[in-house]
Amino acid sequence: MSFRTQIDWWMHGxxxxxxxxxxxxxxxxxxxxxAIGALLVLWLGLYFNxxxxxxxxELVCQYGFFRQKVKYYNITTIEMINHFSxxxxxxxHRLALTQRNKGKRKAVLEISPKNREFFLSELQQKIxxxxx
Numbered sequence: 001m002s003f004r005t006q007i008d009w010w011m012h013g014x015x016x017x018x019x020x021x022x023x024x025x026x027x028x029x030x031x032x033x034x035a036i037g038a039l040l041v042l043w044l045g046l047y048f049n050x051x052x053x054x055x056x057x058e059l060v061c062q063y064g065f066f067r068q069k070v071k072y073y074n075i076t077t078i079e080m081i082n083h084f085s086x087x088x089x090x091x092x093h094r095l096a097l098t099q100r101n102k103g104k105r106k107a108v109l110e111i112s113p114k115n116r117e118f119f120l121s122e123l124q125q126k127i128x129x130x131x132x
Contacts, residue, residue, distance in 0.1 A: 001122060003113040005050040005063075006091040015047045050090055052113050054126055059097075061111060063088035070109060072130035074099045078120065085110060095120060 022040035045064035053060040059075075061068045068088065077098040084092055089112035097109045113119040 002051055002053045003115070003119050005052070005089065006093060006112045006114045006116075007047075008091045008093075011090050015043070018043050047090070050088060052111055052119070054122055057130060059123065059126075061088045061109065068109070070097065070099055072123075072127045074101070075123075075127055076100055076106070078123065080116065080120075081110070087111070095123075 019040065022043070042064060049065075050063045051061075053062070057072060059070045059072065061070070066088075075097050079096045079098075081094050081096045082092050083094070087094070087110035089110050091112035093116065094110045094112045095116060097111065099107050099109065101107050
C-alpha cells in the first residue's frame, strides 16, 4: 500500500519559486545552465516523488531519487509531531519513527503521509504482524 506525502501550502510556493529561479537562471546564465538544471531536476524529483510504501516486511520511503527502507520490527516508537527538520517529509505535520539500528543505536525518521491517522493504523498493524 502506497501513500503520497502531505505537502503544506507554503511548500508549494517554495517549489514554484525555486523552479522559476532555476528557469530564469538557465536562460540568463548559460554557463551555469547545467548546474542549475541538475539542481532543478533534484528539486522537482523531491516534490513529485515523495511517497511511503507499506510492504510485507518493511516501510519504504521514496524521496526523489533516494530510497530508505525500515524493517517493521526495528520500529520502537511512533509519535505525531509538528516541526521543521531535514527529512523525507514535505509538511510540518509528521510522524516520528524511532528505530533500532545495528549496535543498539537509535535513529529517528520523520515522514509526512497524507491521512496520518489511517497510515498510522496500517503501520501499527504491520508492526504487530511482524512481531508474531
